[in-house]
Amino acid sequence: MIPAPFDYARPTTVAEVLQAVASGGEDVKILAGGQSLIPVMRLRLAAPETVVDLGGVAELRGVREEEDAIVIGAMTTHSDVLSDPLIAANAPLIAEATATVADRQVRHLGTFGGALAHADPAGDLPAVALALDAEFVLVGPGGRRTVAAGDFFVDYLTTALQEGELLVEVRIPTLAGRWGMHYEKFNRVAQAWSIVAVAAAVRTENGHIAEARIGLTNMGPTPLRAAAVEAALAGVDATDEAIASAAAHAAEGTSPSSDLNAQADYRRHLAQVLTRRAVRAAAGL
Amino acid sequence: MTQISVRVDGVNYTDDVEPRTLLVHYLREQLGKVGTVVGCDTSNCGACTVHLDGEAVKSCSVLAVQADGRAVTTIEGIAQDDGSLHPMQKAFHEQHGLQCGFCTPGMIMAAIDLVHDNPDPSEHEVREGIEGNLCRCTGYQNIVRAVQAAAADMRGAAHATATEPAGAPA
Ligand SMILES: Cc1cc2nc3c(=O)[nH]c(=O)nc-3n(C[C@H](O)[C@H](O)[C@H](O)COP(=O)(O)OP(=O)(O)OC[C@H]3O[C@@H](n4cnc5c(N)ncnc54)[C@H](O)[C@@H]3O)c2cc1C
Ligand code: FES
Ligand code: FES
Numbered sequence: 170m171i172p173a174p175f176d177y178a179r180p181t182t183v184a185e186v187l188q189a190v191a192s193g194g195e196d197v198k199i200l201a202g203g204q205s206l207i208p209v210m211r212l213r214l215a216a217p218e219t220v221v222d223l224g225g226v227a228e229l230r231g232v233r234e235e236e237d238a239i240v241i242g243a244m245t246t247h248s249d250v251l252s253d254p255l256i257a258a259n260a261p262l263i264a265e266a267t268a269t270v271a272d273r274q275v276r277h278l279g280t281f282g283g284a285l286a287h288a289d290p291a292g293d294l295p296a297v298a299l300a301l302d303a304e305f306v307l308v309g310p311g312g313r314r315t316v317a318a319g320d321f322f323v324d325y326l327t328t329a330l331q332e333g334e335l336l337v338e339v340r341i342p343t344l345a346g347r348w349g350m351h352y353e354k355f356n357r358v359a360q361a362w363s364i365v366a367v368a369a370a371v372r373t374e375n376g377h378i379a380e381a382r383i384g385l386t387n388m389g390p391t392p393l394r395a396a397a398v399e400a401a402l403a404g405v406d407a408t409d410e411a412i413a414s415a416a417a418h419a420a421e422g423t424s425p426s427s428d429l430n431a432q433a434d435y436r437r438h439l440a441q442v443l444t445r446r447a448v449r450a451a452a453g454l
Numbered sequence: 455m456t457q458i459s460v461r462v463d464g465v466n467y468t469d470d471v472e473p474r475t476l477l478v479h480y481l482r483e484q485l486g487k488v489g490t491v492v493g494c495d496t497s498n499c500g501a502c503t504v505h506l507d508g509e510a511v512k513s514c515s516v517l518a519v520q521a522d523g524r525a526v527t528t529i530e531g532i533a534q535d536d537g538s539l540h541p542m543q544k545a546f547h548e549q550h551g552l553q554c555g556f557c558t559p560g561m562i563m564a565a566i567d568l569v570h571d572n573p574d575p576s577e578h579e580v581r582e583g584i585e586g587n588l589c590r591c592t593g594y595q596n597i598v599r600a601v602q603a604a605a606a607d608m609r610g611a612a613h614a615t616a617t618e619p620a621g622a623p624a
Contacts, residue, residue: 171476171479174472177456177517179519200520207516208497208515211496220473272585273510273564273585274564
C-alpha cells in the first residue's frame with residue numbers, strides 16, 4: 170500500500186519547523202529517517218494531514234562536545250553514530266547498541282532522535298539513554314525545556330513530547346572515573362528487534378564495583394532501570410559470584426509482555442542471564 | 455504536487471511528484487528503471503536497495519521527495535559505459551550468487567555499499583553486512599562467496615589505479 174495523501178513541508182531551521190508544525194492542521198507528523206514512520210503510513214496505521222520533514226535541518230545533525238556532556242543532534246543517523254569519535258570515546262555503549270539496530274540500509278536513514286521519540290519498547294536506544302542518564306532537549310511553541318531520561322519515556326510508544334514539540338538534541342553527561350560498558354542483546358534472527366536486551370555501565374575502583382547503571386530493553390511498556398541490581402552491585406567485589414547474585418534481581422519490578430517471540434516468564438529469565446553477561450563484560454571479567 | 459530534482463544513474467531529472475510517492479515507485483513507474491524491484495514492500499527484504507548519495511537504502515521506505523537534490527544509483531547504473539559488468543555483478547554471475555534473481559539487484563547494491571566501508575570483509579562480516587537482504591533460493595552460500603570474490607577484485611582494481619603505474623607487475 171502507499172501512504173494516504175498528505176501535505177509536505179521541508180523546512181531548513183528549527184524555527185521554520187515549529188512554524189510548519191503549528192500551521193499544519195489537526196494531524197501533523199514529524200519525519201526524521203522515516204524508517205518507522207513510512208512503514209506505519211504505508212500500512213495506513215497513520216494518515217497525517219501534514220508531514221514535516223526534518224531532513225533539511227542541518228543544525229539538528231551531528232555530535233559535539235560541551236564541558237559536561239556530549240550532545241547528539243536528533244537527526245544524527247545511526248551510521249553517523251557508528252563512526253563518531255566522541256561517541257566512541259565517551260559513550261561506547263551507544264555505538265555498541267546502535268550496531269545491533271536493524272541493518273545497514275535502515276541505519277543509513279534511521280536517526281538517534283527518531284528511535285528515541287518513537288519509544289518502541291523493543292527499540293535498543295531508549296534503555297541505553299536511560300542507563301547513561303541522558304537529558305532530552307525539547308523545543309516547542311512554549312520554548313525550550315530539558316527532560317531527564319526517566320521522565321521522557323512515559324508509556325508504550327509514548328514520550329513526554331507534547332503536541333507541537335520537537336526533540337532537538339540529547340545530552341549524554343560526561344562520566345568521571347573508570348567506566349566499562351556493554352550492550353547484551355538477545356534475538357533469534359539477523360536484523361531482528363530485541364526479545365530482551367540489557368545496557369550496562371559499570372564504574373570499577375581497585376577491583377570492586379563502585380557504581381552500576383543497568384537499563385532493560387523490552388521488559389515493560391517503557392525502558393526500565395534495574396534498580397535492585399544496581400543496589401546489589403554497589404560496593405561488591407567484581408567477581409562472577411557477586412555479579413550472578415546481583416543479576417538474579419534483574420526482573421524485579423518489571424512487567425514484560427507475552428507475544429509471538431517470547432512469554433513473559435521467559436523474558437524474566439532472559440533479563441537475569443543477560444544482566445549477568447552484560448555486567449561481567451562491562452566490569453572487564 | 456512537489457517538484458524534485460534528482461540525479462539518477464548519472465542523468466538529471468526534474469519532475470513533479472505527489473509527496474506520498476515512494477522512491478521505488480518513482481524510479482520504476484516514472485523513470486522506467488525497473489531493474490530495482492519490490493519484494494516485501496515493508497522494509498524487510500532489501501530487494502529494492504539503491505544508493506542515495508552513495509549509501510545503500512531501501513527505496514520502498516523512502517519518499518521520492520526525500521531524494522530531492524540528491525544522487526540515486528540503481529542496479530542499472532553500475533555497469534561501465536561499454537556494457538562491461540561491475541565487479542560485483544561479474545562475481546555474482548561467476549560464483550552462481552543467484553537462482554531466480556529476484557533478490558539480486560538489492561543484494562548487489564547492499565554488497566557494493568558494504569565493500570566500500572569494509573574492503574576485505576570476512577565471511578561473518580559479509581553475512582552481517584547483507585543481513586537486511588533476504589534470498590529465498592540460494593541459501594546465501596554462493597552470495598557470500600561472490601561478495602568476497604568481488605571485494606578482492608575491487609581491492610585489486612583500487613590498488614592498480616591508486617598505487618601502480620600502468621603495466622607494472624602486481
Ligand atoms: C527492518 C527494520 C528493523 C529495525 N530494527 C530495529 C532494531 O533492531 N532496534 C531498534 O532500536 N530499532 C530498529 N528499527 C527502527 C529504527 O531504529 C528506526 O530508525 C527508528 O525507530 C526510527 O527512527 P527514524 O529516524 O527512522 O524515525 P521516523 O520513522 O522518521 O519517526 C519515528 C517517530 O518519531 C517521531 N519523531 C522522529 N524524530 C522526531 C523528533 N526529532 N522530534 C519529535 N518527534 C520525532 C516521528 O514523528 C514518528 O512518530 C528497525 C526498523 C526497520 C525498518
Ligand atoms: S521491497 Fe523494500 S525492503 Fe522489501
Ligand atoms: S535468487 Fe531467488 S531470491 Fe535470491
